[in-house]
Amino acid sequence: MNIRENIRPGGRSARVQASVHKAVRELLSKMDRNDVTIPLIATEAGVTPSTIYRRWGDLQELLADVAVERLRPDAPPKDTGSARTDLEQWAEQYADEMASGPGRAMIRDVLASVGADTRNAGKCCGYTREQLQVIADRARDRGEAFPDVEAVIDEVVAPIMYRILFDQAPPTSAKVLWLVERMLVGRRAT
């Protein structure tokens, strides 16, 4: 099932999408996710269930759509004066958000929908890349050495995400800092 990509702002479609998204956020904050159903969301949003089924296909797609929206960063990484501290702060915040209950649920929603709509997981990865690129560009402007964004993904982002998804214990703050440290040190040594 396809979600329309370009919706004209202000149109009826946009209003329906907004009220449905809002209803989902509302309900997820109030109740267990397994108790959230499409008829419920439809009632809360003031639309008929068939509208949701036709636009999103099923609950998983809808949840993924909302989750991607919420995973989009709202601001560029803070400029702390050096690439290292920029990255440290960004990574700690990233780990915290993703390891939180809502964060984990959102990641799962996004991944679970990949079968039907391959774009979602890629979008999340894209957001991360953009954030890291900002840090890397700032480093370049300052004349600091800084590894490629892909290397940061491999050495810092991927371990954090793997631990969150597959391990019981999410990475501690110390572990995150250590990952950053190791990457920067390894880079110098090469």
Add this chain to the structure above:
Amino acid sequence: MNIRENIRPGGRSARVQASVHKAVRELLSKMDRNDVTIPLIATEAGVTPSTIYRRWGDLQELLADVAVERLRPDAPPKDTGSARTDLEQWAEQYADEMASGPGRAMIRDVLASVGADTRNAGKCCGYTREQLQVIADRARDRGEAFPDVEAVIDEVVAPIMYRILFDQAPPTSAKVLWLVERMLVGRRAT
């Protein structure tokens, strides 16, 4: 919903579980996963739907249960004479299996069920750890230097899995070998 942990082998429960698992594998190989439903599985397995609902709760749990089973490695990593080549071969096979269509589907099934049953994702991670530990133990027996299993997970397994889950392009064979290389080299330098 809980899946019984200790089922006496040969009992009725075991037979039902076996036939349901078999039915799921059968159907998944024949048709699109979105067309697989519990009533269908029940018919194929020769049980009533309510039996499946009571034992597994919902389709996601059942799929996850089957997926974990299939993700369990059937043999220890091959002994190739050196830890480095052991790891290279294991990592390449791991990346191939996980990046394949069925592999990705199984990972998603496992992750999607985590909300209800936290053990599944941990089990997969556990299998990986066991495999790597075998390689590490062999290295120790040979007197070779070899990094901690957790380091291998951070530096080799996590990047592979991240790329498979979030990126469009799964890691190439060359990339996997490079990850192994980088980890071993970095380890020596420290």
Add this chain to the structure above:
DNA sequence: CGACTAAAAGCAAATTATTTGCGTTAGTGT
């Protein structure tokens, strides 16, 4: 061995979710 027990399965009715056909409405372009 044969009766007893508890767990799990079957069955069927009730509930709830999903799909679909068709009429209506709101935005878009001429």
Add this chain to the structure above:
DNA sequence: ACACTAACGCAAATAATTTGCTTTTAGTCG
């Protein structure tokens, strides 16, 4: 303003899920 189209609402039809109750089965004990 008028026609056109995409998206929505409504309601009937279909399919999935839940539930109460009965029956079967495997293990246990006298």
